Amino acid sequence: MPPNLQAAIDRLRAGGVVAFPTETVYGLGADAFNESAVRRVFELKGRPANNPLIVHVADAAMARQVVAAWPREAEALAAAFWPGPLSLVLPRSPRVPDMVTAGSPNVAVRCPDHPLALELLRAFGPLVGPSANPSGQLSPTTADHVRAVFDKEDVPVLDGGPCRAGIESTVVSVIGTPRILRPGVIGAGDIERVINQHVETASYSEKGAHLDSPGRLASHYSPRAPAVLYSTEDELRELLDSTRGIVVIVTDSPTRLPPPPDRLIQMPRHAEAYAARLYAALHEADTAEPDLIAIHSPEPTGDAHEQGVWRAILDRLTRATTPPE
Ligand code: TXA
């Protein structure tokens, strides 16, 4: 076992917090069964106590330690997508502290697809794992993103390289009619094909949405600089004309308005590549301390699966550009 992995396990056993890599974003890990360790995670993130945490597990057998029911749909989805970027919301086991689920009778569980995370989970057991960023800010997709916001004494980082998928897992409730609570790279169509049932997608702006998944608050995943979405070259021109100071442009399409090269972040046109690059691009845009980040609203293209990925990307972009209430 690598020495830093052993050190991480020792720290977790002592009720401490460790950041760990997953295929989506880095997580802030703590013992899911230790209430004071979980409290520390909320404190470090400045996370409201009403926003529940996802429990990470090494496999379906470990998932069954944290849930009170394991319906056919859960079995089928875990078999199809785990390890992978899908969190299943199920009735929770009494072993899971109230604080993890924010008092909800349900818990979200997922098995991440990253060798280091899986080794950690196999050796330690279930870990809570919110994204390793202060609440409301951009999710980290590299170890350096985590190191930039947390002191290394508070949060040592297990470095597993850049995250492959780049946006957070799809959260799907499999209690009653299956419902997507947070879109991700696994879309409604992908899930429907496995369980042969219609899957609804809850809108984050829906009234009361915060009650069943507070992470769906409209403003979230935000860069520090103000950010806006634009569609046309004319809209971009207007933004450039009306903004005093620095504008960073993040775009997947060629632009005829060339800014200085350090103020243009070129995004890939392929949905999965775009998702993988999204947060790193917004972190990069922020480092220029611009007055505005202008993001071209990407045009969804491709097959049904790709359209689902674009939907998740647009969800994150919309929230990144929605000012806090
Ligand atoms: O990809 C991911 O899911 C990453 C990596 C680290 O695994 N984690 C992550 O966690 O994004 P976090 O805490 O940043 O987002 C968790 C989301 C929130 O939208 C939260 O409201 C929702 O999952 N959630 C967690 N538990 C829930 C529950 N019991 N019922 C409904 N929604 C839940």
Ligand code: MG
């Ligand atoms: Mg988060």
